[in-house]
Amino acid sequence: MKWFEDGRLHFGLGVEDTFIPQERQGERALDEYELTQHYRFWHQDLGLAREAGGEFLRWGIPWYRINPEPGVWKWDWLDRVMDRFAELELKPLVDLMHYGTPTWLDNQFLNSSYPERVAEYSGRVAARYADRVVDYTPVNEPMIHTLFSGKFGHWPPYLSGDDGLVALVRNLSKGFVLAQQNMAAVLGDSAIFTHVDAGFRFVSDSTTGEHEDEIRHLKARSYLVEDLVTGKVDADHELAPWLSRHGMADEDLDWHRENIVLPDVMGVNYYPLHSTELLVSGKPVRGDIADPRDVRNDWTEGLTDVLSAYGQRYGAPVALTETCLTGSYARRLQWLDASVDCVQRLRSEGQNIVGYTWWPVTDMYEWTYRYGTEPLEHYRLTMGLWDLVPDEIGTLHRVKNPVADRFLQHASAALALASSEGIH
Template sequence: MNQKGFLERIKKQFGDGNYAGDQFGGAAGKDGSGLPIDSASNFMFATGIECSYPTIQHGNVRRDLLRECGHYDRWKEDLGLVKELGLNVLRYGLPYYSIHQAPGKFDWSFADEAMAEIKRLNIIPILDLMHFGVPDWIGDFQNPDLPVHFAEYAGAVAERYPWVRFYTPVNEIYVTARLSAKEGSWNEQLKTDKGFVTALKHCVAASIMGNQQIAQRRNDCVIVQSESAEFTHELLANPSPEIMLENELRFLSLDLLYANPPSASVAMYMMDNGLTRKEYEWFMAGKPPGYQIMGNDYYGRNERIKLPDGSIQTSMDVLGWYEITKDYYERYRMPVMHTETNVFEADIAPVWLLKQWASVLRMRQNGVPVVGFTWYSLIDQIDWDSQLKEVNNHVNACGLYDLNRKPRPVAEAYKTVLKEFGQITIVPHAEMLAITEQPARLKVAT
């Protein structure tokens, strides 16, 4: 008797493919295509609204990019553009300098309106609490009371908006300290190593203490520490001690934040410039509470080439986000997010975005837990070509939308990425992970 094979039997009983249950994915999941969905296991595609507010000209001029780029007047329209793109996640900075008016005194008028709209639109904010500046009454980053004052502010924000889970307490600590106290561009405008170390330790301490206040009120908080991914290439047969130290100092803010002992040369540099042994031991006691994500900001201008004549050239993507971030990941072994990128030239922005996304995919394929990607920012910026040092009102065409809120070509490129990859999970098979209402178990240094 002619026996039929198993495939024929299956076909007769169940049909030729498209079996009942296929639509549910199971352990294999799905291909991840389609616009992002609001799920805790999904990769976080994001944009941000540029919100820097340093002072220049020795404190006489406050650069507030939320004002200069029109967000205070068009905030509802801007938040609508986030949803128009198909995004659910937004890096969003409240203006710390104007909200925290004195110890115990806050002006929530703008923040309440904007946050209510973010909540109404079901946007997940990564709330940025300090972005390159402090309130006038605090002064600058040399003030040793900054960590205490900022902790009060962070706690007040978490108390007022208990539905917020994601935070960046202090944005780009290394850049904040370098431009404020080493290069003399912003705020205290110092050009000293001691000023740099002082600003950096105060900002890290502020981040830690603010993080503690947030965790007291939201014990499942997710802290996305946005920090610049830097590197200087020196074209000398015998590299100079200055550049060798600079390439070590780029890790310093995260070393102190994540209790990672820096190299001996960096430790001696800090001690020579005001860090006490007691302060060092305090930083090394342990990581802050909550779920920590290491956000790496990468612009081509983060990489520099120093020529034999001493001149510095912007190198634009020699190593790129992948290679530089790999250095950071291997140092800290923490989940990674690409938290900022852009270029100032609108015509090459789509290609730049795709290059960054290709780097993210490669990093994920190599087993590094990359959990999100951000094009920064939603709308064009002003005067970042001079690092905000000069009031030129020069538009930087780096936004997904221009200042008239019209889409730039990069917006379409981002939509293409979202449609193809918008539903990939943070890690493969992440849909198997349980979502629980139980309190998070936190590691808190004592």
């Protein structure tokens, strides 16, 4: 029996693992493991996840470091990390592509060999750790990838507009499929694939329906990569005409319908302060990264919506694979309690929700660090169960805060409930 089939709710954590190593004038490399000093404190950080009651840890591999040149693979550090997971009996849910490609891959996601390159990398990782790791996410938040790199011109390869978005979707989706196929060939029936995307929501303050068409399009677009890889995009799909106008060929859609990969678990990321975008009556429809839409905090109503929608659309068990609230301890505790209660209520109503993930273990740094000039501490986001507190020489000490204790209480209560019900 696989872990998500035992009928109980599993609690886990994540380590922020965004990797955009490419630099250019006015843009710094963005490697969250470097910024948070996880490369230095990884041994401790994994232990903190276990201390807080995490059964699993969403943790990403920096592809650009493991594969620094074509055909060159450096495994020593990763071997030690995987040994530490095993020592702690902490289940790794491995992110293989959490943004960013190696610096040697020209044009990044647009490179004609990208699908084969990411598939080779994924297959090599799966083969090396097949005796201890079976849980993988081929691509974290693929629609964020395609928007930031293809629609907004924000990350390499800096495309913009709908043509750029569709170009990114085409290559990224093919790489997604080939990576999962390669790993499945290595791991066989033991493989567990958690597909993870951002839980986008779009609402309007209009009472006249002026945004109905735009919201329908945006919502359909938010599912696009997952719809492609699961074979849902055909001539009758709502986005088929739009895809065709912006460069997606019939043979691309045919290929996806012939090469379907399905999630064992459908992961959804939801942040109450960011996940619900608001279209405002009388204002131009926006959404470019330089002119973002307004947002609205729909609290657990939004969480209920995205968990329910993904479960219904894809028919797989659902996990909340990222959530948190940036702010004071009191606000974080309020969201932790409310979101856990929401998930438990949905489970009691019959929804098959198998995982809850607080993201991340420690504080992290805003992605705007990449474009900024301020010292690192200016960009710190107070999100974690452990604060990152710099000393006079810049060492980031991990300082436990009350959210860690509350998370442990929730995780322990879930285990106790399962035990009382005879679930192990």
